[in-house]
Ligand SMILES: NC(=O)C1=CN([C@@H]2O[C@H](COP(=O)(O)OP(=O)(O)OC[C@H]3O[C@@H](n4cnc5c(N)ncnc54)[C@H](O)[C@@H]3O)[C@@H](O)[C@H]2O)C=CC1
């Protein structure tokens with residue numbers, strides 16, 4: 001099958017590469033000529049384990065192409081995926097201008113029947129609206145069908161998720177379109193759920209909102225555990241063993257970030273509001289998450305009073321491990337706050353360090369060497385649970401820092417290991433570790 005994918009961000013690139021890997025001929029189109037140039041040279045424009053090799057393999061086998069010319073990419077395509085961004089408007093709603101522009105581009109260029117598949121996360125009703133928008137612009141006699149096929153991949157494990165997803169949702173207006181998409185995706189071997197357009201769009205928002213709710217719930221329990229002397233890890237383990245609850249997404253921490261949970265929860269609250277429904281539960285989930293981003297600052301100020309002039313090592317800038325994505329990362333909140341309080345901030349990230357200066361508007365230095373960040377620091381703050389940080393012997397802090405005091409937003413070390421290393425250690429929802437000498 002000849003397929004065009006519009007947008008080569010996270011979702012577009014992974015979708016295009018994966019569809020080529022299962023045997024389709026795919027042309028990915030992006031308006032950014034620099035991205036297209038890099039991709040044509042076999043250089044992936046996102047950091048994603050396993051993506052580069054798969055991309056190169058399919059380029060070499062002439063199944064995967066990149067262009068910045070819509071006309072070229074759309075020629076002969078029987079199916080066109082829209083995978084452009086849907087960022088947040090200032091009022092929290094989803095900005096659909098990229099989807100609309102891409103749809104208009106397809107409508108104006110296409111001269112043969114196509115199925116338009118919307119992969120981008122869009123509010124309920126958007127697929128139908130986009131179809132109507134396109135129909136007003138297509139040439140007479142050209143016929144389009146529309147399908148909603150939301151994406152559930154996680155950054156950092158996108159390839160794995162694409163080939164081992166729990167389900168694929170296909171929302172259509174007719175069985176023939178649903179069957180065609182099921183056939184295209186059949187080689188992934190993932191259970192396919194066929195549904196209507198509106199339900200498909202809602203499944204995406206409801207899934208992200210539910211996962212965000214799980215995280216805020218366990219974070220609230222963690223905050224209570226701290227007050228009552230319980231350990232949230234023990235609590236999450238005990239809760240998660242009940243299969244009705246499940247153990248996933250019960251890791252307490254500094255709060256969720258990333259390009260999707262924050263924007264999609266806000267968009268759902270906004271969508272509900274537009275239909276005279278106040279989504280109180282989700283509003284609280286968002287508020288708890290905002291508080292959680294500030295939690296470590298409160299702990300730091302409680303410990304030190306003032307941090308003016310203190311050297312702080314911030315470990316991790318990305319919103320989660322295995323990605324260089326800083327979108328909505330708690331680091332974007334923490335670093336400016338630490339700097340505003342007078343701290344001398346040095347940020348470490350194994351792959352996203354060079355993005356610090358561009359993304360974070362605060363006076364700070366950045367390094368991709370953890371030892372350089374910790375050297376002579378008065379305290380450290382862990383934002384991202386990168387494997388190299390988790391694997392690090394807690395004694396490293398004692399060896400390198402001026403004062404081995406760690407505020408861990410991701411519960412990277414066991415309480416026993418922190419105690420053994422004589423670390424002064426503050427984590428989330430667990431007892432503090434304060435060695436005798438520091439008391
Ligand atoms: N990033 C993620 O992990 C996930 C994202 N999603 C959803 O997928 C959608 C895309 O997200 P990302 O890939 O992160 O977006 P992104 O913002 O990283 O990439 C969008 C790409 O589309 C290109 N583009 C914009 N307008 C275009 C046009 N008219 N023609 C051709 N190219 C155009 C941009 O240059 C950019 O390269 C969003 O709706 C998002 O909510 C869903 C699941 C996972």
Ligand SMILES: O=C(O)[C@H]1O[C@H](OP(=O)(O)OP(=O)(O)OC[C@H]2O[C@@H](n3ccc(=O)[nH]c3=O)[C@H](O)[C@@H]2O)[C@H](O)[C@@H](O)[C@@H]1O
Pocket residue numbers: 121151152153154155156208211215248249250251252253254255256257258259260261319320
């Ligand atoms: O719509 C999207 O874009 C995607 O959003 C999330 O994927 P992603 O944002 O890549 O990353 P997650 O692994 O879900 O983590 C999101 C945030 O939650 C945090 N998190 C996650 C799990 C947990 O137990 N605790 C916790 O704090 C992570 O640190 C991270 O900041 C969803 O997991 C994907 O299914 C979805 O496709």
